[in-house]
Amino acid sequence: MTKDNIHGSSLQRAIAAADAIDGKLRAFNHRPPDYPAVRNDSNDSNPGSALAGVPVAIKDLIDTADMPTTYGSKIFLGNRPDKDAWIVNRLREAGAVIFGKTVTTEFAWRDPGATVNPWNAAHSPGGSSSGSAAAVGAGIVDIALGTQTVGSIIRPASYCGAVGYKPTYGLIPTTGVHALAPTLDHLGFITSDFRWAAICHEIVVRGRAFGAAVSTDFAAGVKPRRIGVYRSSNWAQVEAEVQQNFDAVVRRLEAHGVECVEVGLGTDIRDMLALTNGVLAYEARKAIHDDIKDAGELAGPYTRELVARGAGISDADYAALIARVQQLRAGRDGLLDGLDAIMAITSPTTALKGLEKTGDASFCAPATLLGLPAVTTPSGVSMDFLPFGVQLIGRADDDLALLRTGQWLSTILPSLKGPAVAVPLA
DSSP: OOHHHHHHHHHHHHHHHHHHHHHHHOOEEEOOSOOOOOOSOOSTTSTTGGGTTOEEEEETTBOOTTSOOOTTOGGGTTOOOSSOOHHHHHHHHTTOEEEEEEOOOGGGSSOOOSOOBTTBTTBOOOSSSHHHHHHHHTTSOSEEEEEESSSTTHHHHHHTTOEEEEOSTTSSOOTTBOOSOTTTOEEEEEESSHHHHHHIIIIIISOOOOOHHHHHHHHTOOOOSEEEEOOOTTGGGSOHHHHHHHHHHHHHHHHTTOEEEEOOOSSOHHHHHHHHHHHHHHHHHHHHHHHHTTOGGGSOHHHHHHHHHHHTSOHHHHHHHHHHHHHHHHTGGGGGTTOSEEEEESOSSSSOBSSSOOOOOGGGHHHHHHTOOEEEEEEEEOTTSOEEEEEEEOOTTOHHHHHHHHHHHHHHSOOOOOOGGGSOOO
């Protein structure tokens, strides 16, 4: 089978899967009635060849000129942007098929949409990239776009049994993406495996080819020599099963000859969270206030609370917060001296029961605040058959090395069986 046929069939499989299960999953709030023919340019000399004809789901925080973009808000129902976001245009140039728009929490904050977890429909998929994580976790698409301001790529990817990749801060332009907090906002990917994450990094982010030779070389990953183990002062609040899974991953690393050492991040996690929350509230008020000021009754309660909280932070206090962020980012490289990566949990719990809340993102906040690249890989399932994930944090602007480490780690961890809604439901 030619690459063109493989990619064409992947689109047909995605259509069939979405038709079969998205009525239950509710990962998408828009899919086009028709898709373009797969472009016949799949060859290693074309930098975008590995993405040609591949369906990619787009978080509904990201502008698409040919599909509605609502930012997860009733205020923007029917909104049609004038042009694509930078990253959507980049995907189209690489030949990817824009498969549809995935559900996001309102303005990427906490008011959830209708999406359920593909492993158990009674549980949250996480947020804010809920639809993207569910679409990948359920096996509809191999690639979906997400955004992260605290933990909105890493946490939902972990909850849904997928790979999450949050790049170094600023590596991907956010032009055409609705801001929440520009100092913290990241664009990234949720994928079915690390190979797809690496393809997105090389083609979409770096504009380089990802041919057969690169793919073969990537498959084994790169074994780390020394991993920093980060538990933090909040470890006592982590559910016992999550602790046990994390400790089991540490033991498995050590059994494979990887040195694991306990590390901190120079600043207590509670201070990092307070700093993150302050910057986020102040900047979110500026990003969202004009959107809701004439339609506040349509905005969700979490959105209204965030804007109100931001109004209580003075310009002087905000300036002090930003100065502290800059200070921490200036010293971030030293945190990884002598380490290949730092490993942490993705959330203190597995996916929460119920859809009212999207879960605790506190353990994702450090990498976001510092602007360091982070990935998550599935690391097993709980007694309730919900996925665990572990998070790796790497050096700034050395994302591909982190992806190679994540790929290696994924090869020594147990693979997950398909989730409950990955097959048609009666």
